[in-house]
Amino acid sequence: MGLNMQVGDKISFGSYDWRVLDIINDRALVITEYIIEQRSYHNAYIDITWAECSLREYLNSEFYDKFTAADKSRIIQVLNNNPDNQWYKSKGGEDTQDSIFLLSVEEVCKYFGNSLSKLYNPGKNQRYWFERKDENNSKRIARIQGTEWGSWWWLRSPGRINVKAVYIHGTDGNIGIQGNNILKGNISDGRCTGGVRPALWLKL
Template sequence: MHHKRIMRSIILLAFLLLIGCADNNNANKAVPLPAMELHEQVTLGQYKNKDLQWLVIAKEKGKALLLCKYFIDEMPFDEKNDNAYWKNCSLRYWLNKDFYENAFSDEEKQSILLSTLENPSVKFAEVYTDTILAVGDEPYFYYYPDENYDSLANSLEEEDSMELQKTKAEPSTQDHVFILSLQEAGLYAMDIDSPLLSYKSKYDYSYSWLRTHANPTVYDTGAMVSGYQDFYPWGFYTDEPMPVRPATWVACK
């Protein structure tokens, strides 16, 4: 019996190593798309019989980060509303299973990278002020990469107040298709003069899902959403249908 357990463990280890090698081989064999310029619009895949338009929001050596120009659908973050973590939510499963398998051709899939996504804790400032947006008692939220929050605090008027908040860290994941985190949105998209992170409805701008956990001081089952160059850290209940804007890393020349 002891020898059988050892043998099963060896087989499982070999299987996991084989998967890891396969992932590395897939990355190495990725077929690069033509060279892309930052903020360029590219066409890749189809959804509901319409071509998908993407914006290049970041470039690194041999790859580019694409963000869908428009929301593709309204879906819950998690259908059961009992999971606000990206790793186990139904939206992640749908994007990497149904959407990935059906939206892209076999040839296009050869250019889409399996990316390791980090989901660290993120710090942001909650500011109550009458001097920035004239919003009275409503708070205004700041998040910028490498933001100096001491400078922000010093810029406020005496009657204003600021409190630093922090989201929960989550496990890293590997995905072909995903939605942006708050950190990625602040780093890549919030400085672009177009509503990249929201869609224009008939009446007004709306929010779309981020994969960052909502501020846990409010409630523990929410996922963050982002609007037009801003975000809502308290999040929404995860079974509520919200606009979805996919992102993906692709190999390029």
Template sequence: MEKGHFALTYRNLKPGEFITFGTYPQSVDGKELAIKWRVLQNSGSELFVLSEYILDCKRYHGKSADLKWRDCMEIKWPDCDLREWLNEEFYNTAFSAAEKQFIKTTHCTDNGEGCPDTEDKVFLLSVAEIKDLSEIHGKDLRRAVGTDFAKTKKPDGCSLYVYDKTNKDNYVIRDGEEVGCSWWWLRTQGNKPSRAFFVGPGCSIRSYGNNSIDGYGVLPALNMNLS
């Protein structure tokens, strides 16, 4: 898609509307499908978007299938494996060369106490961002469900936790079916250097996620250039 046509197509989108952009495996057998993005903000010159679905399950840090949830280590967002994965493997898998020209490099702050700012093509939301965006879109923005691919167990041992207990607040209706929500990572460092913030299925924002947990989801965000 040419830049002028791209900008013309998406410039009038309103927060809460959706676009498709890029592809990623989403079925149990790994079939690639178009990624659905929710528009969070539209400044006229750029779109701030968030994946509507948890696309994969990754540890905040750590790649070995032998890692246990207690095997967390001190790490900051700039150096964690999840940031590297988002900006390398995911970025190169999900987007073509033509699509990459529309993805802005975003200056990410609120990465945690003492954590440097970063420059990212793809990133996770921060605590400050999800709180501010919840004021605009409502707390239901925090309820996330994963694709079938995200739920499948990967070679690194990760598979998405899905709520399956009795609290109905932790479910949403998708395509006419009641679906359990999942936990998903934020980029902000948690209450210890070996932890990160995450969002729970009931919309809670928590600070105590050991960064080696293998069941939390990845909800990518990015900014798209409309100019």
């Protein structure tokens, strides 16, 4: 791992495999290759943003603490911008200092092919799905670690309202711009548990 790393490479760090999304000078943005676990976005069915959600708290404490001291020294804390939902204007919340984070919908559109123009110019017939026929959808499909099963996975961006968060559909890789419920809401089985693919900036 080092100066020969390129965008698109798969690397090992800590106990996980990661995919390199971007390289800027001596740091790389990486995301876990697989969905490493399934959790709710928040622990209560209330309006919430990434800044206050329990999934962010977990990633930056309990999950972060799974890394060794040497590995922690390579994880760069960054200031993340959290824009409002482009289609529904729900609040993205304040900027956050994160060591570990989920990608935003903007970052997914930028790094998994380039779909940013479609994000900012929604089609007339789009409501639930972001651009069903986007050629980059298949690039976002992810499997649960250790299985052949695909699953949907969370982004940190707000959904149509702030009891929802944007997600990636498990079968097609479409972006669910309206979002899934952060917890149970009106779902009868109790919890709305989505896939977690942590991302971080790594010192090379």
